[in-house]
Structure formats: structure tokens, C-alpha cells
Amino acid sequence: MFERPEAGGTVVLVSLDFGSPDYQDSLNELVLLTRSAGFKVAAVVEGRRSKPDAALFAGSGKVEEVAAAVQEHGAGLVIFNHELSPIQERNLERALQCRVLDRTALILDIFAQRARSGEGKLQVELAQLKHYATRLVRGWTHLERQRGGIGVRGGPGEKQIELDRRMLANRIRTIEAKLKKLEQSRAIQRRARNRGGVLSVSLVGYTNAGKSTLFNRLTRAGTYAADQLFATLDTTSRKLWLPEVGSVVLSDTVGFITQLPHGLVAAFHATLEETAKADLLLHVIDSASPNRDRQIEEVNKVLAEIGAQDVPQILVYNKCDLTGAAPDLVRDEYGKIAAVRLSARTGEGVDLLKQALEAFARAKQPKTEIQTEPVTDGME
């Protein structure tokens, strides 16, 4: 009904507090997401409710307040910090006379802008189609009810929607088949690498933690690093050479975020599976973020969802230039390196991380290959 707003366009954000302790964090994150998508935030309309309104999500007084803000700032888009039902979205667009997006659609929009590789683009398209398909189906049952039940057939609207649904379903199947093929060829590559005994290390972490900056630091590759959420969408892998160990395959991955839409997690499953099969995860943390601990938890939750909870982790407390803490290396009670504090931006502490990788690789080598000294894991 409304055109997709231009990047750089002005938007009004709407965020309602239903009493969740994470409310302020999720609002701050929405502002960052909106900027990352290339929009300017003109106003934030906030409110408090016990539960969403069935028709408009917000109360009608709140919707009037939003409409006034849209008018005042000449906004072309309103973004809700929540999931809207298709009906709420439609009612709101009618009431506000402008395009309305929910949080999921905003994240999908960012993903669509960022995907670079063929596979990444297919994954995003799949997530978008699935998002759209549920809307169409729900819209359809809604129409059906208006027409007086399932018995009434043959209206032109229904035929069109039925056709759209079939086309969508076909496209979804085609994409899924293509993704499956890509996944298989990646599995073959992975097997070849494993046979060669090459260690695989994945950088994981919350979006904006500094994974790509660290990846570049370690490999000197020109991966897109930016102060945006979801700057990286495709898994990039490069070989890194460590003096005592030889080659290591290092992968940069998509960042995690709270309330990542479910369809998206599924869509990126194939890419994230790489992560689950790595020998070691470098869990990169923005130690300067006020939400540091919540973000660590969230990342571990997603790792568990993709079956990577048992892959060994080294925590990388990044951005130590901002916190003022000196680079450092922390061992656990068994002498294994558990965490490294560094700054990917200035490079201080990156040598410690290389040491940690070397120590991990040495400990992981099959015992038969070790001739001179037994593996002690640094235990004494």
C-alpha cells in the first residue's frame, strides 16, 4: 500500500513498556538498529501498557500521539519495537497514513541490505518469503471469515491469494533446494580441511562486538567493519598462519542479537552450523558495552540453539582501549587459557590471542604426533 521508504528517511519509533526489565536496553537497541538500516530517528513515542491492544497494538490515544509526531516531522515510516500481527500492521498503516514496520521486518530489511554472497542473499530472501507467507495465509483466513466461511469459493481475491501462495511456496522450495546444495559442498570442503588436520576457529559474538575488526587484524583481510549492527552477514573464512602451528582457518560470522526473529535463526542455520563444527570459538565481547553480561548470555543461548554449546571457547574481551584495562591473558584452574583482553582497534593484546591459539593447537594435536614432551595442558 505504501512505498518502501528511502534510506536516509525520517522515522518515528514506538516503544511500549510492558514491565520487562530489559525494556530500556531493547529500546536503545531499536535506535541502533534503525540507524544501521540508514534511517534518521525523528522522535520516539513511548508508553506503558499491561498488554497489547488487539486492533492497534497501542491504545488509540497513543496512536494519535504517534500520528501527531509523524505529521510534525514529515516522517515516512513508523517502526514498532515489537512484533505486530498482520492485522495490527494494516490497521496502523490506515490510522497513521504511512508505512509501518515491526522489529522483525526492520531486522530483515537490514539483512537484505547487507547480504553479499549468493548464499547470504538466498538465506535472507528465504526468511523474507517466510515472513510474508505467514502474513498472506493469515490475511487469507481473515478474508475468508469476512466472506462467510470456507464454503464460499471462487471470489477473485481468493484466487489471487491462492496463486500468490503457490508461487511463494514454489520459490521457497527452490531456494531451500539451492541452499541444501551449497551446504553439501561446504561439508565436502570441511571434510577435506579436516583430513588435512587444519584447525578451524570461528569468531562469534554479539553484533558490533568487533569480530570483523579482529578478523582483519589477524588476517589482514578487508572485511567490512563498521559501527552498524549486522555489518557482517556472510561467513568469511581465511587462512591464518601461526609460526608453531601452521595454518588455521579463521571464520568471521554474523553477529547475534536479542530477539533475533525465529525465521532468521533458521535461515542462517546453514552458515551458523559452520560455527557449531569449529574446533574452537573465539567469543568476542564488547567489554565497553553497558550490556556486556546480557550480551554474553544471549550469545551462549544462540550457541546452544545451534548445537555449539560444547565447542571450546576462549572469551575475547575486546575494546580494552575504551575501558582502560591493560591487555591480559586469563587461565582457568587447569591452566588452560580461558580469556584474553585486547583491543582489535589498536592491536594491543592481539599477540596474547595468537599465543592462546598456539597453546590450544598444541594441546589439541593427537598424542602420537608429540614426541618430545607429554601434554600437560600447563597443569602443574
Ligand SMILES: Nc1nc2c(ncn2[C@@H]2O[C@H](COP(=O)(O)OP(=O)(O)OP(=O)(O)O)[C@@H](O)[C@H]2O)c(=O)[nH]1
Ligand atoms: N574503540 C574500539 N572500537 C572497536 C574495537 N574493535 C572494534 N571496534 C569498533 O566497533 C565497531 C564494530 O566493529 P565490527 O568489527 O564491525 O563488529 P562486528 O562484531 O563484526 O559487528 P557485526 O558484523 O555487525 O556483527 C566498529 O566501529 C569498530 O571500529 C576496539 O578494540 N576498540
Ligand SMILES: [Mg+2]
Ligand atoms: Mg562483522
